[in-house]
Structure formats: structure tokens, C-alpha cells
Amino acid sequence: MTTILAISNRKGGSGKSTTSVNLAAECGARGRRTLLVDLDTQGHAGLGFGIVPKRDAPTAHHVFTSPDFDLQAAIRPTAFAGVSVAPADQLFDGSTALDRSVSALQRCLRSPEIAARFDLVILDTPPSLDMILVNALAAADGVLVPMIPHALSAEGVRQLARLFFRIATTVNSDLRVVGLLPVMLNVHTNHHRETMQDIAREFGIERVLTGIRTDIRLAEAFAVRKPIRDYAPSSRGTTDYGLLTDELTAFWQADAAPAPHAAS
Numbered sequence: 096m097t098t099i100l101a102i103s104n105r106k107g108g109s110g111k112s113t114t115s116v117n118l119a120a121e122c123g124a125r126g127r128r129t130l131l132v133d134l135d136t137q138g139h140a141g142l143g144f145g146i147v148p149k150r151d152a153p154t155a156h157h158v159f160t161s162p163d164f165d166l167q168a169a170i171r172p173t174a175f176a177g178v179s180v181a182p183a184d185q186l187f188d189g190s191t192a193l194d195r196s197v198s199a200l201q202r203c204l205r206s207p208e209i210a211a212r213f214d215l216v217i218l219d220t221p222p223s224l225d226m227i228l229v230n231a232l233a234a235a236d237g238v239l240v241p242m243i244p245h246a247l248s249a250e251g252v253r254q255l256a257r258l259f260f261r262i263a264t265t266v267n268s269d270l271r272v273v274g275l276l277p278v279m280l281n282v283h284t285n286h287h288r289e290t291m292q293d294i295a296r297e298f299g300i301e302r303v304l305t306g307i308r309t310d311i312r313l314a315e316a317f318a319v320r321k322p323i324r325d326y327a328p329s330s331r332g333t334t335d336y337g338l339l340t341d342e343l344t345a346f347w348q349a350d351a352a353p354a355p356h357a358a359s
């Protein structure tokens with residue numbers, strides 16, 4: 096079954112697009128057929144793979160503006176192993192959306208065609224609390240929350256948590272928190288350590304992932320439109336996104352395994 100993972104935080108600049116691009120690249124390189132759907136009109140996730148749609152080309156946002164849109168029309172191959180991208184429409188205006196239901200995206204992503212083509216779908220989401228973010232959480236199996244370990248980012252996580260509970264108790268009871276991911280992490284900074292301790296107390300230590308250290312090469316990689324594993328294979332960023340992929344793979348394997356004492 097295709098796993099759908101939303102990368103979300105209500106705060107901008109919290110590493111959502113960087114994580115979407117580099118996690119997609121790592122999963123694709125490991126043989127997991129991966130589709131990255133760029134739902135943020137800034138278009139950063141597509142740009143990170145060098146994909147910019149031509150004017151009037153189909154995009155991920157057409158799901159909301161064209162009735163019966165086939166998402167396959169927006170999917171583009173990338174130059175990187177195992178990764179395809181459905182880019183964002185940078186001109187999308189939410190007020191023109193014809194399908195404002197919470198399940199518009201889910202209908203497209205849960206199609207037999209997507210199930211046959213992809214093992215993993217990653218959704219890069221906008222920070223604004225709008226129907227796109229709600230659609231992403233309604234369609235996803237899990238949400239991964241990148242956050243800079245600062246007090247203000249922690250507030251963005253709390254805001255997302257409120258939305259998460261609303262969606263998980265109404266339209267998507269399968270939605271899980273896959274993890275809270277500290278990014279731009281400096282373990283020697285007291286404030287970073289203290290913020291992550293607060294987050295662990297509040298949300299559960301088992302939900303806090305190891306994290307991504309500060310590495311300027313991640314910003315450089317974006318500038319040349321490549322994932323970090325291709326731009327700087329021996330960098331900290333490559334190591335850390337590799338470890339994140341190991342942690343998520345373990346999470347998904349544990350999730351798929353039958354409960355140890357389940358009645359037969």
C-alpha cells in the first residue's frame with residue numbers, strides 16, 4: 096500500500112521543503128518509488144529538484160480547480176533516482192478553488208494508478224491554515240513535523256497539534272504523528288536542548304526524532320536544485336537525512352508488523 100506522509104508545521108521557514116526534498120531523494124535512492132507533491136504555492140519542493148512548471152501546465156493545485164482532474168497529468172520525472180514531482184502552481188489563488196471539500200486530494204491520491212506507481216507520497220504543505228493544509232492532513236497516513244528548536248517554533252507545533260486532533264477525530268482517524276524533527280539543530284545550544292526537552296515532555300519522547308544539524312550545504316544544494324545526497328554526499332546534511340530515513344523506515348516497519356500478542 097502507498098504510504099502518504101505530510102510534512103507540516105504552521106510556521107514558515109521551519110525546514111518543511113528542505114525535509115520534503117531530501118527525504119524524497121533518500122527514499123527514492125533506496126528503491127522506494129516516491130512522489131513528491133508540492134502543495135505550497137511558493138513551489139520550493141519542485142524547485143529543489145529543478146522542476147518548474149510551464150505556464151498553464153498541469154500542477155498539483157489543479158486538484159482544487161479542475162473537477163475530475165487526474166493528478167497523473169501533473170506528475171513529472173526528475174533527474175534523481177526513484178523520485179517524481181507534482182509541482183505547485185505559483186499563481187494558485189485559493190478563492191478560485193471549485194472543489195473546497197476536505198477530501199479532494201485524498202480522492203486523487205488514493206487512486207489505483209497512484210497505488211500502482213508509487214510506494215511513498217510526500218506532501219510538502221503550506222504553513223497557512225487553509226483548505227490545502229486540511230486536505231493534506233485528511234489524505235495522509237502520517238505527519239512529520241520539522242521544527243527549529245526555538246520557543247516560537249514550538250508554538251507552531253502546538254497550533255498544528257490542535258489541527259491534527261481536529262482532523263484525526265473527524266475525517267481521518269488513521270492519521271498518526273510520525274515524528275517531531277528538530278532541524279537546524281545545534282546540540283551545544285542550551286535553548287535548543289531545553290526547547291526539545293519541553294517538546295518531548297509535551298508530546299512524548301518517543302515522538303522526537305534525532306534531528307538535522309545546521310549545515311549550510313543544505314541551503315547551497317537548494318540553490319543548485321539538487322538534493323544534498325547528490326550535491327554533497329559526505330556532508331552532515333546527507334548523514335542526517337540518511338539517519339532520518341532509517342528512523343522512518345523503522346517506524347513504518349513497526350507499524351506494519353502484527354501486534355506481538357494479537358489474537359489469531
Ligand SMILES: Nc1ncnc2c1ncn2[C@@H]1O[C@H](COP(=O)(O)OP(=O)(O)O)[C@@H](O)[C@H]1O
Pocket residue numbers: 106107108109110111112113114139278279280307308309310311312313314315317
Ligand atoms: N539543517 C539546515 N541547516 C541550514 N539551513 C537549513 C537547514 N534546513 C533548512 N535550511 C534553510 O532554512 C531556510 C528555510 O527552510 P525551508 O525548508 O525552506 O523551510 P519551510 O519550507 O518550512 O518554509 C532555507 O533557506 C533552507 O535552505
Ligand SMILES: [Mg+2]
Pocket residue numbers: 111112113135137139140
Ligand atoms: Mg517551504
